Amino acid sequence: MLPILLLLPQIVITAVFFFYPAGQAVWQSLFIPDPFGLKSQFVGLGNFEYLLGDPYYRASFVTTAIFSGLVTLVSMGMALYLALLADRLIKGAGTYRTLLIWPYAVAPAVAGVLWLFMFNTRVGVVSWYLGLLGYDWNHVLNEGEAMGLVVAASSWGRVSYNFLFFLAGLQAIPRSVIEAAAIDGAHFWTRFRTIVFPLLSPTTFFLLVVNVVYAFFETFGVIHTITSGGPQQATTILVYKVYKDGFVGQDLGGSAAQSVILLFVVGLLTIVQFKFIERRVHY
Amino acid sequence: MAERSGMVEKRGPGLWFTHLGLIIGVLIIFFPIWLAFVASTVTQPEITQPPMPLWPGDRFFENYRDALVSGVNAPVARMLANSLIMALGIAIGKIIISLLSAFAIVYFRFPGRRLFFWLIFLTLMLPVEVRIVPTYEVVAGFGMLNSYSGLIFPLIASATATFLFRQFFLTVPDELAEAARVDGARPMRFFIDILLPMSRTNIAALFVILFIYGWNQYLWPLLITTDPSMNTIVMGIKQMFPSGDDVADWPVIMATSILAMVPPIVVVISMQNLFIRGLVDSEK
Numbered sequence: 259m260l261p262i263l264l265l266l267p268q269i270v271i272t273a274v275f276f277f278y279p280a281g282q283a284v285w286q287s288l289f290i291p292d293p294f295g296l297k298s299q300f301v302g303l304g305n306f307e308y309l310l311g312d313p314y315y316r317a318s319f320v321t322t323a324i325f326s327g328l329v330t331l332v333s334m335g336m337a338l339y340l341a342l343l344a345d346r347l348i349k350g351a352g353t354y355r356t357l358l359i360w361p362y363a364v365a366p367a368v369a370g371v372l373w374l375f376m377f378n379t380r381v382g383v384v385s386w387y388l389g390l391l392g393y394d395w396n397h398v399l400n401e402g403e404a405m406g407l408v409v410a411a412s413s414w415g416r417v418s419y420n421f422l423f424f425l426a427g428l429q430a431i432p433r434s435v436i437e438a439a440a441i442d443g444a445h446f447w448t449r450f451r452t453i454v455f456p457l458l459s460p461t462t463f464f465l466l467v468v469n470v471v472y473a474f475f476e477t478f479g480v481i482h483t484i485t486s487g488g489p490q491q492a493t494t495i496l497v498y499k500v501y502k503d504g505f506v507g508q509d510l511g512g513s514a515a516q517s518v519i520l521l522f523v524v525g526l527l528t529i530v531q532f533k534f535i536e537r538r539v540h541y
Numbered sequence: 542m543a544e545r546s547g548m549v550e551k552r553g554p555g556l557w558f559t560h561l562g563l564i565i566g567v568l569i570i571f572f573p574i575w576l577a578f579v580a581s582t583v584t585q586p587e588i589t590q591p592p593m594p595l596w597p598g599d600r601f602f603e604n605y606r607d608a609l610v611s612g613v614n615a616p617v618a619r620m621l622a623n624s625l626i627m628a629l630g631i632a633i634g635k636i637i638i639s640l641l642s643a644f645a646i647v648y649f650r651f652p653g654r655r656l657f658f659w660l661i662f663l664t665l666m667l668p669v670e671v672r673i674v675p676t677y678e679v680v681a682g683f684g685m686l687n688s689y690s691g692l693i694f695p696l697i698a699s700a701t702a703t704f705l706f707r708q709f710f711l712t713v714p715d716e717l718a719e720a721a722r723v724d725g726a727r728p729m730r731f732f733i734d735i736l737l738p739m740s741r742t743n744i745a746a747l748f749v750i751l752f753i754y755g756w757n758q759y760l761w762p763l764l765i766t767t768d769p770s771m772n773t774i775v776m777g778i779k780q781m782f783p784s785g786d787d788v789a790d791w792p793v794i795m796a797t798s799i800l801a802m803v804p805p806i807v808v809v810i811s812m813q814n815l816f817i818r819g820l821v822d823s824e825k
Contacts, residue, residue: 260728264645265657267638268703275676275698276664282675340566343559350560356813357567361574363805365757365775371798372573375580381791383576386591417570422817479759483779504674505764513674521672 283521286514298511305515314491315499315516322495325409326473333413334465337420342450344421345428355425362418366411367479373411374484397485401492404485408493411484412477420465427461428454467531474523496520574802581605581796588791600792608796613781615769617797623689623766624756624773625804630693631755632748635702640740643706644732648718661700677764687768696754696761702747709743710736746819749812753805774801 287305289298309315340358344351361369376384377397385395397403431454439449455462478497481487487494487502494502500520504513576595580588583598608617645651646658676695685691713736721731737744762776772780778801781794809816 261645261649261651261654264641264649268642268661269657271638271694271698272661272664272700275679275695276672277660279672279675279679282678283672286675336566340563343562343566346559347556354563354567356810358570359813359816360806360809361570363753363757363809364574364802365759365805367757367759367775368778368798368801369573371778371794372577375791375795376573376576380788381588381591381593383592383595414570414573419820422820426821479775482759482763501673501760505677510674517672517674 280521283514283517286510287518288511290511301511305511306519309512309515309519314494317491318494318496318499321405321491321493322474325405325412325477325493325495326470328405328409329412329416329473329477330466330469332409333416333469334420334424334462336413337417338424340417341421341424341428342454344425351425351429355422358421359418361415362422364415365479366415366477367483369411369415370408370480370483373407373414373480377407399489401489404489404493408477408480408484412473412480416469416472420469423461423465424458427458431457464531467527471524471527471531474520474527496523574799577795577798580791581799583792585788585790585792589788604792604796605800608793608800612777612797613790613793615772615777617774617777617800619770620772620774620777620797621800621804623692623771624775624801626689627692627758627762627773628752628755628804630689631696632751634693635697635699635751636744636747638697639700639702639706640737640744643703643710644736646703647707647710648728648731661703664698664700673760673764680765686765687771691765692758692762692771692773693755696758702751705743705747706740709740713739742815742818745812746815748819749808749816750819752808756805 286298288300288302290301290305291298340354344354347354364372374382376382377395379385379396379398382395388395395403397407435453435457436449439453444452474495475497477495478501481493481495481498482501485493487498496516497520500513500516503509503516507513579595579597580593581604582601583594584600587593587598609621610616610618612620642657642661646654646661680686680691680695683691685694717735718731721735726734757775758773759776762773763779766772766776769777769780774797778794778797781797782789
């Protein structure tokens, strides 16, 4: 009896706020409610067929792919660069770690407000100086600039996280291996390409998955504060579209179908992650 | 020769370039926050007639007082309190239910044990962002819109913490449990007197991670707190922007942004080692 009692709080909360809603999402995705919300009509996979044929939804997939690819690339690239520098220090790496770590604590939505403020078309400092240089910044109208801004804001806080893992990964590489290569005359870039980067690959791969998951699901706040998915659909990533169609557009069946598709995406990413972690245990 | 073998760690001019590169990186990372801080200490006209100054002004106390006492839709002090309650509720709630269920799964044999384990484990996979509409309906059905329980419960329904504690309990030597049993200790005594003190560091590390997770929630509070007095600070900032063409009250908004950052940053910096440990553990 005792073990069941111990499990009860978690089971109840999980059942009510997790399994039931997840089941509802799957169930609702098979129906279209009538305009008065009185009853629903069963449409089978109709919502999915409609979604996959919908150019806006397909465009949102492409947008999400570009967005998460860029966020992953920018935040990991910058973090690796800083970690490589910090790793070359005998003293002081810890100080830089402290200095670089804390943007992790800044919420994506707050990061969005900070970047919006810098690039605001009316009062933004950066956009003003860009104007001085003859560049007319306007992310409200320009789709490429809007994408650039949400990518920058989403990558910014993420650098901390990636830096931590890269630095730990670099410091775990035996010094003797690198010194041996240095004595053999291998310069920094050669050492990086032939020794450091291959030995760092478990960390890199892990971060790749984690950052894609982050860009997919945790950047809602950035998109919502900076662009609200616009201009037109230029920054409407999948999670934003679930919100917009479900809550703003009140298309429950369509939104539920999108949830189910996202569910598969998360499942896939999780499987990739676990496969990799299982492998890493044997390292 | 000496120079080459010393090339792994930089000395001399190379050392300074390394520092320079890092300092530039740190400055780039700092710049948005610096700018927000400056904006929170100047007057509205100084911002609306660009370019704004890059050095703090003298309106620090006025702007922060305005934000905390009146804000735009709701006093920011109120939003801070809401965020604190939500973050603490999520962190403490999740730690308690996870400790209990991990204890049950690791130390007891009972019918359905594997089933429960997998049911809980499944929840690792689905972030709240994916199931927002049906979860909203459930919460609305319970009449939990605009309430703390509505903010907290849906976000503790996941298994990350349970999984972590399970991994940790598995590393605790069986002899301890056996010794306790021989001494006639009942299971809950063993849990409270032995297991909990041993998990202290894990609990603290997890607390740091969960506190930040809870504090930084955006989408969920946005959906279920329609009453401004229930807004959390992170989601409340966006609500402070006027709709249409009105000019935003930038000094107050930026003061609020700074206030929204301070608690999680303090937690991260002051508990840095625990934080790193928590981060690495929760991703293992």
